[in-house]
Amino acid sequence: MGSIRLTAASAALLISSGLLAGCSDGSSSGDTLTWYINPDAGGQAKVAENCSTDDYSIEVQVLPQSASEQRIQLSRRLAAEDPEIDIMSIDPPYTAEFANAGFLAPIPDELQSSLEEQSFKGAVDAATWDDELVVAPFWSNTQVLWYRKSFAEKAGIDMSQPVTWDQIIDAAAGNDGKVAVQANKYEGYSVWINALISGAGGQIATDTENGIDLTLTVDSPEGEAAAAIIEKLAGSAAAPADLSVSNEGTAGGTFGSDQGAFMVNWTYIWTNYDKTQPEVKDDLAFARYPQSTQGQESRPPYGGIGVGVSAYSEHVDEAMQAIECITSPDNQGVNAELTGNMPASAAGYQYPALAEIYPPELLALFQESLDAAAPRTVSPYWSDISGALLSSWHPSDAVDSSTPPDSQQLIDDVLHGRSLL
Numbered sequence: 001m002g003s004i005r006l007t008a009a010s011a012a013l014l015i016s017s018g019l020l021a022g023c024s025d026g027s028s029s030g031d032t033l034t035w036y037i038n039p040d041a042g043g044q045a046k047v048a049e050n051c052s053t054d055d056y057s058i059e060v061q062v063l064p065q066s067a068s069e070q071r072i073q074l075s076r077r078l079a080a081e082d083p084e085i086d087i088m089s090i091d092p093p094y095t096a097e098f099a100n101a102g103f104l105a106p107i108p109d110e111l112q113s114s115l116e117e118q119s120f121k122g123a124v125d126a127a128t129w130d131d132e133l134v135v136a137p138f139w140s141n142t143q144v145l146w147y148r149k150s151f152a153e154k155a156g157i158d159m160s161q162p163v164t165w166d167q168i169i170d171a172a173a174g175n176d177g178k179v180a181v182q183a184n185k186y187e188g189y190s191v192w193i194n195a196l197i198s199g200a201g202g203q204i205a206t207d208t209e210n211g212i213d214l215t216l217t218v219d220s221p222e223g224e225a226a227a228a229i230i231e232k233l234a235g236s237a238a239a240p241a242d243l244s245v246s247n248e249g250t251a252g253g254t255f256g257s258d259q260g261a262f263m264v265n266w267t268y269i270w271t272n273y274d275k276t277q278p279e280v281k282d283d284l285a286f287a288r289y290p291q292s293t294q295g296q297e298s299r300p301p302y303g304g305i306g307v308g309v310s311a312y313s314e315h316v317d318e319a320m321q322a323i324e325c326i327t328s329p330d331n332q333g334v335n336a337e338l339t340g341n342m343p344a345s346a347a348g349y350q351y352p353a354l355a356e357i358y359p360p361e362l363l364a365l366f367q368e369s370l371d372a373a374a375p376r377t378v379s380p381y382w383s384d385i386s387g388a389l390l391s392s393w394h395p396s397d398a399v400d401s402s403t404p405p406d407s408q409q410l411i412d413d414v415l416h417g418r419s420l421l
Helices: 008-016 043-051 067-079 092-100 109-118 121-126 149-155 165-173 187-199 208-213 221-234 248-255 267-271 278-282 316-326 329-339 352-357 360-372 382-393 403-415
Strands: 031-037 056-062 087-090 136-148 178-180 260-266 284-287 302-309
Touching: 031 043, 031 316, 043 056, 043 316, 043 329, 056 316, 067 092, 067 382, 087 092, 087 316, 092 302, 092 382, 109 136, 109 316, 121 136, 121 302, 121 360, 136 149, 136 267, 136 316, 136 329, 136 360, 149 165, 149 260, 149 284, 165 178, 165 221, 165 260, 178 248, 187 221, 187 382, 221 403, 248 260, 260 267, 267 284, 278 284, 284 360, 302 316, 329 352, 352 360, 382 403
Parallel strands: 031 056, 031 087, 178 260
Antiparallel strands: 087 302, 136 260, 136 284, 136 302
């Protein structure tokens, strides 16, 4: 396995020892640290309470729902050197951009070493820029293939073996089912495109240390394979009617309908139907993310959150203490229990409540998928790359063999200022 794992004994010791020193009952008479968080089901607010001390309290401010809007709000305020931001939850594709711009306070070497030791390798890679850990890995998300057991039985597809995108599209199309994905013109679609290209053995870009002169590799056999999968789904009876505006939520709705068959989506889906559609939960099963190319291991998406400290905070030292507590394995477990967003460390997976919520084979699949996950291109220019990618690959029913070369040209033009999004 590619991640750095703790032994069971070490993990148990971390869990039994409770929160890191400095965390208290949430009361404080000292300074207030403001933590800007992505929307969730209350996990980060609970962790903020856990990590408030006698010296400081942590208050949360909720960012917009869209990852790109979160980036815009934070980057504008940081560019203005706003001291009111102390701590930030940052989506992985924007970590390099914030670090490269000087927006993030350097994490002390000792804390860097501790975070690197406890975290999955993929989480460390996503949190690193210019060979330095610039944010603290908090949670690491991945996608699996969710499917309806009754549909798989009806379609006669063996889900105990790896399946390809072609296989699930054909099975759904031939049996009045739908394949639910994320294909609206937003970051979730870039996630899907990246996973398809990576699953075929390619990347969107390499040599990102060269800035705008990175090497683009969308126009490649791997890019063609990704485009063929999207073209096939969009043109088939397995495509949901709302494919071009689909996101995580609408995909969940499609999957919960009478035509629900297959869906790629994040870890929170396991508890998504518990109260609203218990009959769907009873019919819910899971498998490894589909293969782009038969016989070649899939590369599931990588998502998550890293917690960074603003370079313009007036409480940098206190904020560093806070992020150490926030990203402790226990608090990763607390957040996972409340939100379904899974820990960035193997020790976090040992949080007792998770074993009560998730079957052991699903927890194992999540970690296996994280080991194999494909991050989006780690570059300060990801927002430009993603924007150009979406402009050329959306809507999904217009994708064909000309899409990869057209998109590569547009990305290059945007990066070099020859075109505007």
